[in-house]
Each structure stands twice: as structure tokens, then as C-alpha cells.
Amino acid sequence: xxxxxxxxxxxxxxxxxxxxxxxxxxxxxxxxxxxxxxxxxxxxxxxxxxxxxxxxxxxxxxxxxxxxxxxxxxxxxxxxxxxxxxxxxxxxxxxxxxxxxxxxxxxxxxxxxxxxxxxxxxxxxxxxxxxxxxxxxxxx
Numbered sequence: 001x002x003x004x005x006x007x008x009x010x011x012x013x014x015x016x017x018x019x020x021x022x023x024x025x026x027x028x029x030x031x032x033x034x035x036x037x038x039x040x041x042x043x044x045x046x047x048x049x050x051x052x053x054x055x056x057x058x059x060x061x062x063x064x065x066x067x068x069x070x071x072x073x074x075x076x077x078x079x080x081x082x083x084x085x086x087x088x089x090x091x092x093x094x095x096x097x098x099x100x101x102x103x104x105x106x107x108x109x110x111x112x113x114x115x116x117x118x119x120x121x122x123x124x125x126x127x128x129x130x131x132x133x134x135x136x137x138x139x140x
Contacts, residue, residue, distance in 0.1 A: 015049070018057060022058065022062055035067055035070055039055070039070075052075050052079050056071075058071050111135055115135065121136070121139075
């Protein structure tokens with residue numbers, strides 16, 4: 001199995017090796033520890049369009065129970081890690097958008113006060129960084 005992975009690890013999509021991997025795992029020569037090591041290598045160095053789907057598909061077709069469980073556990077771990085990363089990224093992006101909106105609202109509030117006190121439109125645009133079109137909208 002290691003030879004197969006080393007030979008084809010740079011393949012565009014490892015899903016093409018699926019049938020060969022299932023056959024090799026069915027022979028029963030691979031221990032649970034070896035399988036984990038091989039999968040770690042496969043996920044680190046290989047190219048799988050969707051690693052979770054690849055592992056789930058492999059688990060569904062492997063006849064040996066311990067290997068099914070190992071594959072599903074790794075797939076679930078990867079899926080959870082992906083969800084956590086997505087959540088973290090979403091929170092960071094939302095926070096950044098909130099900060100930008102707050103800054104925009106503050107600049108607009110200051111611009112309204114400046115315009116209400118008779119400052120020139122071009123001077124207010126220069127001081128606040130707001131576009132003249134935005135300032136014209138604020139005046140009305």
C-alpha cells in the first residue's frame with residue numbers, strides 16, 4: 001500500500017486510487033497504526049479535491065470493520081476542524097466588517113456636523129475621507 005501511495009501521491013486527484021486502496025485494505029495486511037500513518041501521509045502530501053469525501057467513500061467500501069472505524073473517525077475529525085476554521089474565519093470577517101461600518105458611520109456623523117456648521121464640501125471631503133457624492137447625499 002505504501003508503494004502505491006508513494007508512486008501516485010502527486011496525482012491530480014487521489015480518488016482515482018480508490019479501488020486499488022480498497023482492494024489492498026481488504027487483504028488485511030495493514031494494521032490500524034499503519035493505516036493511520038498512511039492516511040496521514042496521504043492527507044499531507046496528496047491531492048484530494050475533498051479529503052473528507054475521499055475518506056468517507058473509502059470507509060464505505062472497505063470490508064474490514066476496524067479500518068472503517070479508523071477512516072470514519074479521521075473523516076469526522078477533518079470535518080469538525082473545517083467547521084471550526086470556517087466559524088473562526090466568519091467571526092473575524094464579521095468583526096472586521098462591523099469595525100469598518102462603525103468607522104464609516106462615525107465619519108458620516110462628523111461630516112454632517114461640519115456641513116451643518118457651514119464648512120466647504122471639498123474641505124469636509126478632505127478631512128473625513130468621504131467621497132463628494134456621499135457628502136452630497138448627507139447634505140439632503
